[in-house]
Amino acid sequence: MLAGEHHDPHSVLGAHPEKGGVRVRALKPYAKRVTLVADGLRAELEPEGDGLFSAHLPLAAAPPYRLAVTYDSAEVTGDDPYRFLPSLGELDLHLIGEGRHEELWKALGSRVMTHDGVTGTRFAVWAPNARGVRLAADFTYWDGTSLPMRSLGATGVWELFVPGVGAGTAYKYEITGPDGHRRMKADPMARATEVPPATASVVTDSAYTWRDEEWMAHRADVPVHRAPFSVYELHLPSWRPGLGYRELADVLPAYVKDLGFTHVELMPVAGHPFSGSWGYQVTSYYAPMPRLGSPDDFRFLVDALHRAGIGVIMDWVPAHFPKDDWALARFDGEPLYEPADPRRAEHPDWGTLEFDFGRTEVRNFLVANAVYWCEDFHIDGLRVDAVASMLYLDYSREGGDWVPNAYGGRENLDAVAFLQEMNATVYRRCPGVVTIAEESTAWDGVTRATHHVGHTGFGGLGFGLKWNMGWMHDSLGYIGHEPVHRKYHHDEMTFSMVYAYSENYVLPISHDEVVHGKRALVSKAPGDWWQQRATERAYLGFMWSHPGKQLLFMGQEFAQGGEWSYEAGPDWWVLDPGYEASADHRGVQELVRDLNAVYAATPALWQRDTDPGGFEWVDGGASEDNVFAFLRLDTAGEPLLCVSNFSPVVRHDYRLGSPAGVWAPVLNTDELRYGGSGVLLPDHVKTEPTPYQGRPHTVVLTLPPLATVWLRPDSA
Incomplete structure (x- = not known):
């Protein structure tokens, strides 16, 4: 027991029948006196050395009792943890042994509960190789001697119900391994912990009322x-x-x-x-x-x-x-x-x-x-x-x-x-x-x-x-090239469509892409500050219209120029109106707001993300122009035309094959309010009845520089 190697301390401690009555034992190191207190009964336990106290009670059975323990400076009264039967049921233990307990957190760890009419905390831990396990806590001054836990058989689970212990108690397990060495371990199933660098587990009991x-x-x-x-x-x-x-x-x-x-x-x-x-x-x-x-x-x-x-x-x-x-x-x-x-x-x-x-x-x-x-x-x-x-x-x-x-x-x-x-x-x-x-x-x-x-x-x-790590790697590589060289890397932007429907994809620009020398998203693009921002805007427009869901890491929504620091966080100061370039950053932020608004209102951009019928290339081979054009379609066949120009020049009279009708622009990343150059498309663009690129009509557009435009059929 004192070595922390007893697998069943409850067989020794607590109340047990013996000839002529009941024997009560308690292990209370450093105690001066231990007294059993019950209704109409008060009995002193005799010290037997090494912190063990016991008494013989001439009773047929042990009554519910408490122990009054006197130390140098105080007396502490509480229920004896060793008078309680196990608080874990056979079904819990069976499911743990089978590895099929889908609510394991309700069985293992620390849990405030009422057991046999007494409120306290059950502690349970899986440690099948241990010779013994003891509970050490703030209220024991991190000495586990007085609270050895019992093994619950072949499952390898050790358990102890401690009356009077509640939420906020800090604890660890003192585990004696097969080598006899004792280790202080945090609870793997703890549902609360101390703030680092402290490492103890903490008993918690939720009182939260959800409103969702x-x-x-x-x-x-x-x-x-x-x-x-x-x-x-x-x-x-x-x-x-x-x-x-x-x-x-x-x-x-x-x-x-x-x-x-x-x-x-x-x-x-x-x-x-x-x-x-x-x-x-x-x-x-x-x-x-x-x-x-x-x-x-x-x-x-x-x-x-x-x-x-x-x-x-x-x-x-x-x-x-x-x-x-x-x-x-x-x-x-x-x-x-x-x-x-x-x-x-x-x-x-x-x-x-x-x-x-x-x-x-x-x-x-x-x-x-x-x-x-x-x-x-x-x-x-x-x-x-x-x-x-x-x-x-x-x-x-x-x-x-x-x-x-x-x-x-x-x-x-x-x-x-x-x-x-x-x-x-x-x-x-x-x-x-x-x-x-x-x-x-x-x-x-x-x-x-x-x-x-x-x-x-x-x-x-x-x-x-x-x-979709492949799309992320290829597309970021593409925008990192000078526009004059992008024609040699055109397929890095189109290759993703070869496998776009092999899985259900998310397009991620995550934290991993803006740390460790990889630079922030806006800083990956070449050119001056205007070109960098324009490239990010065009890229985001391309990303939001590409099949698949999208993810953007904080700070990129307003073109933060520096890499992310986990200590400092995003560079919020660049949005301060007193900062001379704040309008540049707010422009990108406004674009992200509009991208999400148009995206949510346009089923063609998300309804058939995993259906190849929801995407059609209009022109995926315009490498000399750095242009990508495609249609997204919703379940009703309603199209959205998406065109990205990753060249820093305006492309006038740019011809694309098109379904017949009239197109109306719904998003243009080159708008002045986003920080663009303000090259706008007419409110209505009517197609010409000239077959082109395998389609019955042609639409002629002016493509803004380093920009993405979205157009939808005009129903007016």
């Missing part, structure tokens, strides 16, 4: 791939440095709604100790980062976004976790959440550990975590980070540094099974939620249903959407 009933009732009305989906990605701690969740709720929903984005995507909000990881090295998978407030404060922010009509996507990181000795790594003294083989455990790029996706309990930990965020925090989507690193056993590994699968291949079959299970579970339990893969390879069937087998023999991974 209308949003939740209707978010599944239209499948996401047939709905408007324009995402504003942000890093919460740096979007407005110094604001917490509740303060952000006062300004973020209004800002995003004003710009017309349908969703926000939050870089990871799960607990992470190092701010410089941006949240991608998670230590507390079930706890929102405490730097910005409590879990209920985070609920308040999500609620406010929903009531403003904004969906909430969260970055989720099941690919790897850091090696901090107080967290998941070698949790119970042995590899537990990570594979035992270091060739599979070590992530070579990030100095982290990978999860053991083949272990049912680990897979359950992650699948339940995905469900938890969607159900407990009303999250509308999970963008799953670094999927490629999970799918391939040889990812960033050389030669013999990796172990093939059972068939000799490089595919991580366990990771495939995990992703399929996660997606299937989330979609079954959480109507209207979308999962999004950040997957950078040509893996077949990322957004195919899990029961549909592709040519590679694998079922689909079951994601709803996938980031």
Whole structure:
């Protein structure tokens, strides 16, 4: 017991029948006196050394009792944790053992509850390799001796109900591993944590009342791939440095709604100790980062976004976790959440550990975590980070540094099974939620249903959407060239249409593209400041009209010129009217607002994003002109004509094949109010009955320099 290696302290401590009565034992190190108190009964427990006290009571059965413990300076009275039966039921334990507990957070971790008529907190942790587990907390002065936990059999779960302990209590588990060494570990299932650099877990009990009933009732009305989906990605701690969740709720929903984005995507909000990881090295998978407030404060922010009509996507990181000795790594003294083989455990790029996706309990930990965020925090989507690193056993590994699968291949079959299970579970339990893969390879069937087998023999991974990293890489490369050289790279802008319908895509200009020397979006373009802004505007117009949903990282919506800093956040000062170039930045911001407004009002731009019949090239081969022209069509066949001119010259009398009719411009990125040169199209452009480019009519346009124009049929 004193070594922290007893698997069943309840068999020794508490009340137990013995000949002639009941024996009550208590382990209270540093106590001067321990007294049993019950109705009509008060009995002193005799000290037996090393903090153990006991007494024989000449009773047929032990009554409900409390212990009055006297220390040097005070007496503390409370219920004895060791007089209670286990607070976890057989069904919970069965599901944990099977790796199928979809509400794992309700069974493991710390939970305020009433047990046998007494209010307290149940602590439960999975540590199958441990010799013993004890609870250490702020109220025990971080000494776990007096609170050993009991093992609940083959599941590897250890449990203890502690009466009188409530929300706000800081705690850790003191785990004795197979080597006899004791480790202080944070709770993997903690739903709240201390603010870093402190590392303890914190008992929490939500009192939040949601007010987003209308949003939740209707978010599944239209499948996401047939709905408007324009995402504003942000890093919460740096979007407005110094604001917490509740303060952000006062300004973020209004800002995003004003710009017309349908969703926000939050870089990871799960607990992470190092701010410089941006949240991608998670230590507390079930706890929102405490730097910005409590879990209920985070609920308040999500609620406010929903009531403003904004969906909430969260970055989720099941690919790897850091090696901090107080967290998941070698949790119970042995590899537990990570594979035992270091060739599979070590992530070579990030100095982290990978999860053991083949272990049912680990897979359950992650699948339940995905469900938890969607159900407990009303999250509308999970963008799953670094999927490629999970799918391939040889990812960033050389030669013999990796172990093939059972068939000799490089595919991580366990990771495939995990992703399929996660997606299937989330979609079954959480109507209207979308999962999004950040997957950078040509893996077949990322957004195919899990029961549909592709040519590679694998079922689909079951994601709803996938980031189109190929489009992002190619298109950013194109605009980085001088206009005179772009004709040699024309296919970098058209190649995406070769595979545009192989998956359900999101077009991402994310945080990864504006850091580490890659430069901000506006700074990627060559030329002077006017040309750079014009190129960004033309590019955004092209991006918003290209098949697929779109995502833009904060700061790019107003042409921030510097790279993103997680410490400083966006350069909001460039929008200050006192700044001489503020109109330039406000012009780009106004364009983004109008792009989203026209986009939302134009079904052709989103209704058939996954249907090849929703797109037709008008001219995809005008490389000498740096021009791209295509039609988008909605389900009724109503077209939108999109033309981008990535040359800095005005192209007069530019002829394009067209359906018959009259076109009316609805967006022109060269308008003066956006900071453009003001080359405008007539309000009505009538087609000529001259066949051209395989179409029955011709439309003749004036194309503004470095600009994108959208035109729709004029019904007047």
